[in-house]
Amino acid sequence: MTTAATSQPPLAGGQDLPADSGGLGNVTEDGGVRKRVLQQGTGDCPLLHSKCLVRYVGRLAATGEVFLETDLESRDRSPFQLIAGRESAAKDVGLSKAVQTMRRGERCLIEVEPQYGYGARGSFSFPAVPPDAKLTYEMELIDFEAVNESKERGEMLYEERLEAAERRRLEGNALFKAGQCRDALGKYSLALSYVDEDFMMQLEGRHLNSAQAIKIPIHLNMAACQLREQDPQTAAFNCSEVLQMDPDNAKAFFRRAKARHMLSQTDLALEDIKSAQDKAPGDRSIAREAASLKKTIRAEKAAASRLFKGQLLSNKALAEIFEHDADDGQRSSADAQLSAWQRILAAVQAWLGRLFRWQPK
Numbered sequence: 001m002t003t004a005a006t007s008q009p010p011l012a013g014g015q016d017l018p019a020d021s022g023g024l025g026n027v028t029e030d031g032g033v034r035k036r037v038l039q040q041g042t043g044d045c046p047l048l049h050s051k052c053l054v055r056y057v058g059r060l061a062a063t064g065e066v067f068l069e070t071d072l073e074s075r076d077r078s079p080f081q082l083i084a085g086r087e088s089a090a091k092d093v094g095l096s097k098a099v100q101t102m103r104r105g106e107r108c109l110i111e112v113e114p115q116y117g118y119g120a121r122g123s124f125s126f127p128a129v130p131p132d133a134k135l136t137y138e139m140e141l142i143d144f145e146a147v148n149e150s151k152e153r154g155e156m157l158y159e160e161r162l163e164a165a166e167r168r169r170l171e172g173n174a175l176f177k178a179g180q181c182r183d184a185l186g187k188y189s190l191a192l193s194y195v196d197e198d199f200m201m202q203l204e205g206r207h208l209n210s211a212q213a214i215k216i217p218i219h220l221n222m223a224a225c226q227l228r229e230q231d232p233q234t235a236a237f238n239c240s241e242v243l244q245m246d247p248d249n250a251k252a253f254f255r256r257a258k259a260r261h262m263l264s265q266t267d268l269a270l271e272d273i274k275s276a277q278d279k280a281p282g283d284r285s286i287a288r289e290a291a292s293l294k295k296t297i298r299a300e301k302a303a304a305s306r307l308f309k310g311q312l313l314s315n316k317a318l319a320e321i322f323e324h325d326a327d328d329g330q331r332s333s334a335d336a337q338l339s340a341w342q343r344i345l346a347a348v349q350a351w352l353g354r355l356f357r358w359q360p361k
Contacts, residue, residue, distance in 0.1 A: 032113040032116045035101065042104055045100060046100055050083070051081055053080070054082055056139035059137070091123070094116030110139055114135075121134075182225075223238040223242075238253050240256065254276040258289055265342040
């Protein structure tokens with residue numbers, strides 16, 4: 001049985017797609033949508049979520065039977081509208097991804113696997129499509145119009161708000177990859193403004209799930225930026241926001257563990273890293289953080305043991321703690337010393353907690 005398509009980005013628009021022996025090039029990385037150009041177009045390709053006017057004929061790949069022809073569905077033969085890259089209309093996902101790689105006037109042959117078309121169930125109403133049907137389309141891009149970015153949030157439809165949030169997230173990702181974390185955080189914050197609490201409270205069912213699928217990676221990306229910017233408190237908050245929506249999210253547990261480690265909250269960090277390991281047992285980044293955290297905990301226990309015995313920390317012991325904090329070579333000397341003293345304080349608090357059953361507030 002065919003499963004639903006996972007989100008696969010189209011390959012870069014405007015580039016020649018690598019063709020197979022039949023002259024078909026992959027539109028999606030998994031090969032679920034492929035195309036061959038029949039007539040070259042001109043100009044640029046549509047940007048994400050552009051309104052595209054198209055004409056197409058859809059056929060069942062197995063028999064060649066036509067199941068839909070847009071010209072016959074309109075009295076005045078007006079073009080059909082597709083939103084480039086939109087995934088909310090499952091039956092059109094393959095076409096929406098393909099049109100992102102087309103130019104005005106281009107005509108192409110598109111092959112769509114079931115997970116990018118009508119899926120395992122097919123369609124028993126109009127148009128009639130059997131279950132698990134592979135489809136072929138001959139499609140022409142007439143024209144397209146870029147998204148109106150000046151539209152007020154209150155005037156936007158549900159899909160438009162999700163798409164606006166997704167565009168800002170992708171812009172933030174590009175800035176993050178370029179090392180511009182602060183600018184990326186600005187884009188992520190703007191993305192969240194389209195899926196704010198008031199908006200989310202109005203949703204339920206699949207609409208809520210779709211909005212959360214947009215919102216979760218925004219919070220995770222913000223946490224990644226904040227960890228780089230040495231803001232563990234806010235990073236931990238964003239990870240907690242994710243876990244409220246997705247309690248099994250390994251990335252959220254991992255990044256919150258890193259944040260709590262930076263805050264010297266080693267007991268809480270240990271709980272998080274164990275949860276991350278349970279949910280993603282083979283992840284190397286999680287394993288490295290677990291090893292680093294265990295090293296920190298051993299250093300804290302050693303410091304607490306010396307204090308319990310009534311011994312002052314020797315210069316050698318202090319040097320060991322400072323040396324451990326500078327192991328990654330990424331923090332300044334002042335930052336490393338501050339973190340080391342935080343670890344010593346945490347060790348004292350842990351020892352007092354065990355002795356008096358007391359926990360710091």
